Amino acid sequence: MIALRPRRLRRSEVIRALVREHRVEVEQLVQPIFVAEQPADAGPIASMPGIARLTPDGAVAEARELFELGIKSLLLFGIPAHKDAVASANYDPEGIVQRTIRAIKSALPEMVVIADVCNCEYTDHGHCGLLDATGEVDNDATVELLVRTALTYAQAGVDVVAPSDMMDGRVEAIRSALDAHGQTGVAIMAYSAKYASAFYGPFREAAGATPQFGDRRSYQMDPPNAREALREIALDVAEGADIVMIKPGLPYLDVVRAARDTFDQPIAVYNVSGEYSMLKAAIANGWLDAERAVDEVLTSFVRAGADIVITYFAKEYAQRKRHG
Ligand code: PBG
Numbered sequence: 244m245i246a247l248r249p250r251r252l253r254r255s256e257v258i259r260a261l262v263r264e265h266r267v268e269v270e271q272l273v274q275p276i277f278v279a280e281q282p283a284d285a286g287p288i289a290s291m292p293g294i295a296r297l298t299p300d301g302a303v304a305e306a307r308e309l310f311e312l313g314i315k316s317l318l319l320f321g322i323p324a325h326k327d328a329v330a331s332a333n334y335d336p337e338g339i340v341q342r343t344i345r346a347i348k349s350a351l352p353e354m355v356v357i358a359d360v361c362n363c364e365y366t367d368h369g370h371c372g373l374l375d376a377t378g379e380v381d382n383d384a385t386v387e388l389l390v391r392t393a394l395t396y397a398q399a400g401v402d403v404v405a406p407s408d409m410m411d412g413r414v415e416a417i418r419s420a421l422d423a424h425g426q427t428g429v430a431i432m433a434y435s436a437k438y439a440s441a442f443y444g445p446f447r448e449a450a451g452a453t454p455q456f457g458d459r460r461s462y463q464m465d466p467p468n469a470r471e472a473l474r475e476i477a478l479d480v481a482e483g484a485d486i487v488m489i490k491p492g493l494p495y496l497d498v499v500r501a502a503r504d505t506f507d508q509p510i511a512v513y514n515v516s517g518e519y520s521m522l523k524a525a526i527a528n529g530w531l532d533a534e535r536a537v538d539e540v541l542t543s544f545v546r547a548g549a550d551i552v553i554t555y556f557a558k559e560y561a562q563r564k565r566h567g
Contacts, residue, residue, distance in 0.1 A: 267541045269313040269564055271550060273357065273511075274557035276317050277449055278302045280324040280332075280339035290445035291516060292523045294555055296322060299343050306347045306354055312561040316355040318405065318553055319343060320450055323365055329373060330365035334391035336398065344399040357403040357432060358396045360389055360417070363452040370454050371408040371462060380462055386413045390420045397426040405488070407434040409462040414482035432511060433484035436472035436498055439463035442491045442517030449516065472498045473505055480508055486551065491515040493540065496547040503548025511551035512544045519555040534563065 252262045277296040279285045285298045297305055306317060321340035323332035332338050340358055347356055362385065363371045372385030385408065393404045404421075406413050414433050421429050439460045447453040464471060472495075476487045487506065489498050490513035499512050522540065525531040537556050544552045554560075 265542060265545045267538070267545050267552070267560070269557075269561045270315070271545070271552055272314055272541075272557035272560060273316045273318050273551060273553040274309055274314050275320060275553060275555060276302055276305060277320050277322060278339055278343045279322040281322075284322050284324075284451075288445070288449045290448050290520050291555065292520075292527065293559070294449070294519075296449065299339070299346055302343050303346050303350050306351055309558060309561070310351050310354055312558065312565060314557050314561050315353065316357060316551075317347075318357045318359060320359050321364060322451055326365055326367040328367055330362040330388055330392075333362055333365040334388065334395050336395045338395070341395050341399040344396060344401045348400040355402045356400070357405050358401045360393050360396065360404050360406040361408045362388060362392075363408075363454075364450045368455045369452055370457075371459065372410060378457075380410075382410045382412070385410050386416045389413050390416050393417045393429075394420055394424055394426070397421055397424070397429045401429060403430045403432050403486070405432040405434060407437060407490075409434065409437050409459075409464070411478075412482070414479045414484050418483035430485040431483065432486035432488060433479040433482075434490055434513070435476040435479040435484065435487040436489045436495070436502070437463050438466050438491065438495065440466065440491050440494070440515070440517070442494070442515045444517050445520045446516035466494070469498050469501060473501060476502055476506060480506060484508070486511050488513055488553075489549075491518060492544055492549075492552075492554075493518050496543060499544065499547040499549050509550045510548060511553060512547070512549040514540065514544065514552060514554040514556070516555065 279296045285296050287295045319340055323339055325332045344356055361371050370380050372380040375381040396404055479487055486509045488511040489495055492512045492514040502510050526533045
């Protein structure tokens with residue numbers, strides 16, 4: 244009986260690279276970008292070292308840098324000057340996201356601009372939708388607002404809209420409205436399995452979108468549920484989602500794998516703000532090696548089956564690949 248020796252294929256970097264099963268390509272990364280309408284709101288985000296809220300001009304400059312580095316897809320979030328109960332700044336054709344979409348697409352027509360569609364940054368109470376008389380988020384009234392917002396993004400030239408609200412039926416409603424308005428080329432990346440997670444903490448500081456009362460558990464998913472995630476994804480696929488997303492990433496890699504084994508659609512995973520901040524904090528303390536830890540985390544998403552990785556590490560990963 245001959246000895247089986249897997250170590251033979253680990254003896255040098257060249258042979259390891261030869262048998263490597265997965266690679267993280269710069270082309271599959273999406274960089275999230277925060278754009279503030281008021282200059283006073285722009286600036287670094289304390290809980291997310293290396294990430295800032297940008298002015299619209301700053302966002303165009305950042306997009307140019309990213310494009311040059313090979314990061315050719317970005318996900319836009321707006322921080323409006325005005326919040327109210329009906330999120331009116333969200334579907335204003337001259338809103339901060341609409342203006343930024345136009346500016347980036349005119350500077351860089353090839354850039355794939357994805358816009359998050361949600362109300363939480365635009366409502367004064369910080370929930371993702373309209374509240375009914377009892378203080379609950381009203382699903383169908385919220386869907387109407389999401390549709391209005393998605394249409395203004397499409398008219399501004401967005402490539403992909405990404406509803407992140409977790410209302411039922413919003414993908415179909417957005418798809419029908421886009422098609423009825425001749426926007427058949429605009430794709431939908433649905434936040435299909437979005438969990439009510441503690442890991443959004445830093446984002447809520449970044450975007451000023453913390454609920455003023457209660458939490459998001461009546462619309463975002465309950466963390467222990469995996470089969471339900473597959474049902475949510477199946478619904479979004481049936482409603483016309485072009486890309487489905489699982490969010491957060493690291494605590495839900497099992498869901499990414501199950502989705503990969505079940506669906507043929509492109510799968511995105513969102514490596515969210517809290518996952519970024521915890522790594523950055525450990526790196527800043529000297530407890531983790533930055534390059535190895537980031538590479539290992541990004542690889543875990545690809546190995547779990549994600550095609551697209553939305554990550555605040557996109558730019559630094561691309562810089563590192565560029566400069567070796
Ligand atoms: C908007 C939205 C959130 C994130 C993306 N879109 C916050 C939330 O649902 O509370 C989180 C992104 C991150 O943490 O990086 N609803």
